[in-house]
Amino acid sequence: MSDTTRSPGGGESERTSGPPGPSAALPALDPDQLRVLGSLGQEWGRVSGDPGVWRRALPVDPDLGSFPARHELRPAPIVRLVSVTGLGGTQHEAEAAEEADVPPTRMGRAGYRLRRVLLGAPLKNTALIHERMRKLVALPVLSADILSSVAYAPEAMLAVLILGGAAGLAFTVPIAAAIVFMMVAVAVSYRQTIRAYPHGGGSYIVASENLGRRPGLVAAAGLMTDYILTVAVSVAAGVAAITSAIPALAPATVPMGVAVIAILLAGNLRGIRQAGVLFAAPTYAFIAAMFALIIVGLIQGPGGSAHPPPPSPHAQAAQGVGVLLVMRAFASGSTAMTGMEAISNAVPAFKSPEWRNARTTLTWMVGILVALFAGLIALIQLTGVVPGAAHASGSGHETVLSQLARLTFGTGWMYVFTQAATAAVLLLAANTAYNDFPRVLSLMARDNHAPRVFLRLGDRLAFSNGIILLSVVAAVIFAAFGGVTTSLIPLYAVGVFLAFTLSQSGMVVHWWRLRGAHWRKSLAFNAVGASLSAIVLLTAGIAKFTEGAWVAVFIVGLQVVLALRVRRHYDSVGAALRLHPHAMELPRRTICSPSTRDALARIEEDNHRTVEENEEMPSEIHHLSVVPIETVDLASMRALAYAASLQQPVLALHLSPSEEEAERFRGYWTQWGDHLPLEVVVSPYRAMVAPLVNYIEALHRQRRDLTITVIIPEVIARHWWHNLLHDRLAARLRRALHHLPKIVITTVPFHV
Structure with missing residues (x-):
């Protein structure tokens, strides 16, 4: 298996203290789901061909280094913030990103500047100690x-x-x-x-x-x-x-x-x-x-x-x-x-x-x-x-x-x-x-x-x-x-x-x-x-009920009711996303046919070309699809199937807050069959979006002639108010990456 797990500094990782991040509790797959995952992998094996072809077709090197170990970081005397070098060995292009984030309208620019004065510049590459x-x-x-x-x-x-x-x-x-x-x-x-x-x-x-x-x-x-x-x-x-x-x-x-x-x-x-x-x-x-x-x-x-x-x-x-x-x-x-x-x-x-x-x-x-x-x-x-x-x-x-x-x-x-x-x-x-x-x-x-x-x-x-x-x-x-x-x-x-x-x-x-x-x-x-x-x-x-204690009782009761309703929605979504045999998402045609293997071989040869070309013809555009995978569920499988069906190089990317959960995800990937290249990045310092943006930026710096398509599985709820309960990752990535050329953000909807 050729995927790489980035442990901090190569040493033993540790679970972060404080509140967990979005991936801090990778849902465990029960034995029944593991069997379904294995069966799904066997079906993939019949249509996807040799996994080595997909790896050799990658136009970039997915190994971009690692974040430093926590014990290597030392806080400043006054604040508990430490600047961390991004993946790829360079800092974020903060100034360019700042200029690109400024809204085009006059009112938008005024609101943006007021926000920056009150809150300060974004800390895009910083760790909390x-x-x-x-x-x-x-x-x-x-x-x-x-x-x-x-x-x-x-x-x-x-x-x-x-x-x-x-x-x-x-x-x-x-x-x-x-x-x-x-x-x-x-x-x-x-x-x-x-x-x-x-x-x-x-x-x-x-x-x-x-x-x-x-x-x-x-x-x-x-x-x-x-x-x-x-x-x-x-x-x-x-x-x-x-x-x-x-x-x-x-x-x-x-x-x-x-x-x-x-x-x-x-x-x-x-x-x-x-x-x-x-x-x-x-x-x-x-x-x-x-x-x-x-x-x-x-x-x-x-x-x-x-x-x-x-x-x-x-x-x-x-x-x-x-x-x-x-x-x-x-x-x-x-x-x-x-x-x-x-x-x-x-x-x-x-x-x-x-x-x-x-x-x-x-x-x-x-x-x-x-x-x-x-x-x-x-x-x-x-x-x-x-x-x-x-x-x-x-x-x-x-x-x-x-x-x-x-x-x-x-x-x-x-x-x-x-x-x-x-x-x-x-x-x-x-x-x-x-x-x-x-x-x-x-x-x-x-x-x-x-x-x-x-x-x-x-x-x-x-x-x-x-x-x-x-x-x-x-x-x-x-x-x-x-x-x-x-x-x-x-x-x-x-x-x-x-x-x-x-x-x-x-x-x-x-x-x-x-x-x-x-x-x-x-x-x-x-x-x-x-x-x-x-x-x-x-x-x-x-x-003190009539003196105002009823307000506290009402607030407590309201919070409990809302919490139970929220949990009920997430449970229903989890049941819909659960792996089961009758909901396997596979392309109708062979993913890696002989003609596709020839195309991927040509892509592999083009990887060594560094001269940028005009992109006025479809044949002159060089593709890479990056699929961020948070959990192993039906929405993720659908996004992977969609990316592979495009018959262009695909890289699956998983970010984890700890080495332990990274190993667990790698085990699920192996159970599935390791059909596509996978990169697992351990980022124990803050939310998952910033390291994801950092990783995509580093890939862009590695091959500026590439068109990188980020394919995100997205849950679409039936009612608009349920959408408030789901993370709008695609919109956040668009805002964070729109200053970079040749980055495309697309979503694969999963309706529940």
């Missing part, structure tokens, strides 16, 4: 979400209790103590998750593996709802910190918040991930400011603050203190736990030993969280501040955290530092969702529960479609609720604790099935975590 984080870097990067929640969770709890007047506020300490206990219990249960899933165990993965498909989808829906609301709530709290320091900006709360989301959108679409040490600064600044506030405030006491504390509030009870009020306050305060699973998701990002460093970092994170939450509650009790107090300037309302900072530090530089650090860490927490939301969506797309467009990396190496979806939904929710944090909190708790409950319940099933060493203790820890999370989930769902 997944750096390993030390604990001191991982702590602020992965805990920004959960630690920043102390800026709004205590206030959200007090905003409910104050409805019961002084009697309601008397429950502040007992409820806070219950929340602290739950923090510790859930953290201990997540330590067990890290031990059981050392390669990353998010709610979607844990629930799907142990509870089944539908619970996994519910967990994913809850998680994505959590990320959407993380953006909305964090931006709302960040804007509140700014308006508390500058009350004159209060009327512009909604425009400011939408503008911040737009900035986050543009920044994440640029796709360049800065090193973790840069993200660490705002989180450490916030931690330092909070500890300074708590320590100084407690030392000063009520009589030693920079400004005298307000008199004890004579809160008027708006409703009686009952179980429902206490439950609502408990659910609101429990939002301080959002982001608890971030470390268990990112275990592979730690330095070795990964799982041990992740567990240690989780312990540090929870210890800091408990100290900050309990300290702020103690300081609130000491000073008597309440939510919703009017600002001293008389313009707008001041957050509880701003009141505490002003009472403790006055209005000097420490107050400004505290508010600035709070705003910065809240916006950083919102940015964390931009990393996790597209990742969960890509995992669902890999499992056919979301449109496959969410697997696609944009030209700036970011999951652009997921980022855009997150920004649009978060901005709509933020604007609909007026950017008020306390109005958004009821939505928050449902998604957070739904994911927690299903994840920890899945771990209970995991330990019950495994029954390894200390399984009873591990099961008990996860059972406690699942029970407490379920209590908060039910509390939030019942007590």
